Amino acid sequence: MANQARIPVVVIGAAGKMGREVIKAVASAPDMTLVGAIDTTAEHQDKDAGELAGLSEPLEVPITNQLESMLAFAAQEKQPGVMIDFTHPDSVYNNVRSAIAYGIRPVVGTTGLNPQQIQDLADFAEKASTGCLIIPNFSIGMVLLQQAAVTASQYFEHVEIIELHHNQKADAPSGTAIQTAQMLAELGKRFNPPLVEETEKIKGARGSLADEGIRIHSVRLPGLIAHQEVIFGAAGQIYTLRHDTSDRACYMPGVLLAIRKVLQLKSLVYGLEKIL
Numbered sequence: 022m023a024n025q026a027r028i029p030v031v032v033i034g035a036a037g038k039m040g041r042e043v044i045k046a047v048a049s050a051p052d053m054t055l056v057g058a059i060d061t062t063a064e065h066q067d068k069d070a071g072e073l074a075g076l077s078e079p080l081e082v083p084i085t086n087q088l089e090s091m092l093a094f095a096a097q098e099k100q101p102g103v104m105i106d107f108t109h110p111d112s113v114y115n116n117v118r119s120a121i122a123y124g125i126r127p128v129v130g131t132t133g134l135n136p137q138q139i140q141d142l143a144d145f146a147e148k149a150s151t152g153c154l155i156i157p158n159f160s161i162g163m164v165l166l167q168q169a170a171v172t173a174s175q176y177f178e179h180v181e182i183i184e185l186h187h188n189q190k191a192d193a194p195s196g197t198a199i200q201t202a203q204m205l206a207e208l209g210k211r212f213n214p215p216l217v218e219e220t221e222k223i224k225g226a227r228g229s230l231a232d233e234g235i236r237i238h239s240v241r242l243p244g245l246i247a248h249q250e251v252i253f254g255a256a257g258q259i260y261t262l263r264h265d266t267s268d269r270a271c272y273m274p275g276v277l278l279a280i281r282k283v284l285q286l287k288s289l290v291y292g293l294e295k296i297l
């Protein structure tokens with residue numbers, strides 16, 4: 022495919038665990054080309070993004086911390102550009118606003134945006150008539166788990182979520198667990214009616230309380246990547262749904278799909294299940 026016809030992609034968080042994986046995936050996609058690799062880590066400035074990601078050949082795209090100038094550069098490409106964000110909950114909101122301001126479509130993997138921030142970004146994307154995707158989890162297995170959980174929640178009154186992640190994760194609960202709880206809460210029924218008055222002898226023992234009485238428990242340990250259980254209970258039975266990741270490559274088909282789909286959108290869409 023001629024270079025002009027490829028989707029120009031900017032990766033922000035390029036030196037991180039997910040950013041490196043995305044760079045490899047974009048480099049191997051026949052319809053995409055990496056035009057920018059942004060990361061604030063001082064020790065990685067000016068390194069070749071491909072080499073940093075572990076590719077045998079350089080991509081001739083240096084890591085830079087200059088977001089605005091990189092967005093301005095991408096905006097000059099003939100094809101509409103996409104920025105994929107895997108950074109940090111503290112920076113993602115401003116990154117996305119900047120991308121939209123330059124006409125670059127954001128695909129957001131970073132979790133930790135609060136509901137007000139998501140609404141603000143939706144309003145901003147709508148006004149700019151620009152596609153934007155916020156995807157708390159890019160793996161197909163998690164979409165299937167969530168669908169099964171929604172089905173089960175029609176028949177169970179008691180449910181708790183346990184999410185388990187590596188201990189370099191900044192936000193808790195995970196974006197995926199929050200989204201899963203939201204999906205169950207959308208049914209409009211209250212879960213976990215109390216049978217006794219509970220006392221937490223140590224604060225937080227019963228986890229965090231999401232909408233409609235759904236509890237989320239967060240585990241952080243080295244050795245984990247990303248895992249989630251949704252546990253339903255009823256008299257005499259337990260129904261457990263579990264998803265495990267063993268390699269961040271599991272997110273890449275979803276990431277590439279999102280890069281292609283965001284170009285067809287004119288507003289903000291939340292969740293991988295909406296674009297499958």
Ligand SMILES: NC(=O)C1=CN([C@@H]2O[C@H](COP(=O)(O)OP(=O)(O)OC[C@H]3O[C@@H](n4cnc5c(N)ncnc54)[C@H](OP(=O)(O)O)[C@@H]3O)[C@@H](O)[C@H]2O)C=CC1
Pocket residue numbers: 033034035036037038039040059060061062063106107108109110112129130131132133156157158159160190272
């Ligand atoms: N949606 C999904 O399917 C998935 C989402 N995630 C989410 O993606 C995010 C990133 O995860 P992960 O890759 O593991 O994290 P990492 O910490 O490994 O990578 C983040 C990178 O972004 C850099 N960074 C931070 N702030 C900025 C900024 N303002 N501009 C440019 N670069 C910046 C960091 O630099 P420094 O370290 O120097 O701060 C780091 O190199 C998290 O929110 C995580 O929850 C993760 C996996 C899957």
Ligand SMILES: O=C(O)C1=N[C@H](C(=O)O)C[C@H](O)C1
Pocket residue numbers: 132157158186190194195196197198246247248
């Ligand atoms: O930080 C991670 O690793 C992950 N973050 C996302 C989340 O918060 O849900 C997605 C996945 O769980 C991996």
